[in-house]
Amino acid sequence: MMGWLERYLGVRPAPGATIATVVATAILIGLGTWQIERLAWKNALISERTSNFAAAPVALTGDDNAVEALAWRRVSVTGRFLHDRELFLAARSLRGNVGYHVLTPLQRDDGRVVLINRGWVGPPKKDPAARAAANPPGPVRISGIVTLGAKKAWLGPDNNPSTNTWLWVDLPAMGQHLGTKLLPVVVEADATPNPGGFPIGGQTRINLPNDHLGYALTWYALAVVLVVIWFAWHRRRARLALRDAASND
Numbered sequence: 001m002m003g004w005l006e007r008y009l010g011v012r013p014a015p016g017a018t019i020a021t022v023v024a025t026a027i028l029i030g031l032g033t034w035q036i037e038r039l040a041w042k043n044a045l046i047s048e049r050t051s052n053f054a055a056a057p058v059a060l061t062g063d064d065n066a067v068e069a070l071a072w073r074r075v076s077v078t079g080r081f082l083h084d085r086e087l088f089l090a091a092r093s094l095r096g097n098v099g100y101h102v103l104t105p106l107q108r109d110d111g112r113v114v115l116i117n118r119g120w121v122g123p124p125k126k127d128p129a130a131r132a133a134a135n136p137p138g139p140v141r142i143s144g145i146v147t148l149g150a151k152k153a154w155l156g157p158d159n160n161p162s163t164n165t166w167l168w169v170d171l172p173a174m175g176q177h178l179g180t181k182l183l184p185v186v187v188e189a190d191a192t193p194n195p196g197g198f199p200i201g202g203q204t205r206i207n208l209p210n211d212h213l214g215y216a217l218t219w220y221a222l223a224v225v226l227v228v229i230w231f232a233w234h235r236r237r238a239r240l241a242l243r244d245a246a247s248n249d
Helices: 004-009 017-052 066-070 129-134 173-178 213-247
Strands: 074-081 087-094 095-108 113-120 141-149 182-189
Touching: 017 182, 066 182, 074 113, 074 182, 087 113, 087 173, 095 182, 113 173, 173 182
Parallel strands: 113 182
Antiparallel strands: 074 095, 074 141, 087 095, 095 113, 141 182
């Protein structure tokens, strides 16, 4: 290979620089290809969410498997709120205002419990007493979107059940904290106004960031740039060698 490069490209490859360039280029191309695969995965995920969201609303009934199959579907569920057992998702913003999402257990008519993300409140409205009008004691019917729990982000912060401070939705841990078995989904309430204005529902985010094509092109471009730098360095090295040889004659 070294001889081929010298014969057809007019450069004599330096072994160390060439090996390093080949390895680095292969890594960059691999990263670009990985991002293309991620692009296909993200497009399929967005398509699934969009089609499920566009489907007609259904009732949230059934066991764990039945409700998980309704991910990103619009649903309605009836039951009674357990207001004294609210959970709070911290560091949630609304138009630049930092606050919380209120997660309230709802006991369905069949006795099973599902978490309802009722929406956003600012710090002054975190105390349920400050929004008592929005906490009905009797049966309610909630419309919203079915979402699944989350996995902790790499290097992400931990939840703190002892202070009822949650930074991500960990349904098994939340169920343990509440002392009850939760259905493996969260229903995020729609934008139907609550009495008194809080919590503010309709906080579901259907759209997902999809920058994988840009990342892939960046990695591929870096691979091309690296090869160009390798070639330019060797051509300059060859010219300097010829100049030195000529000056010694």
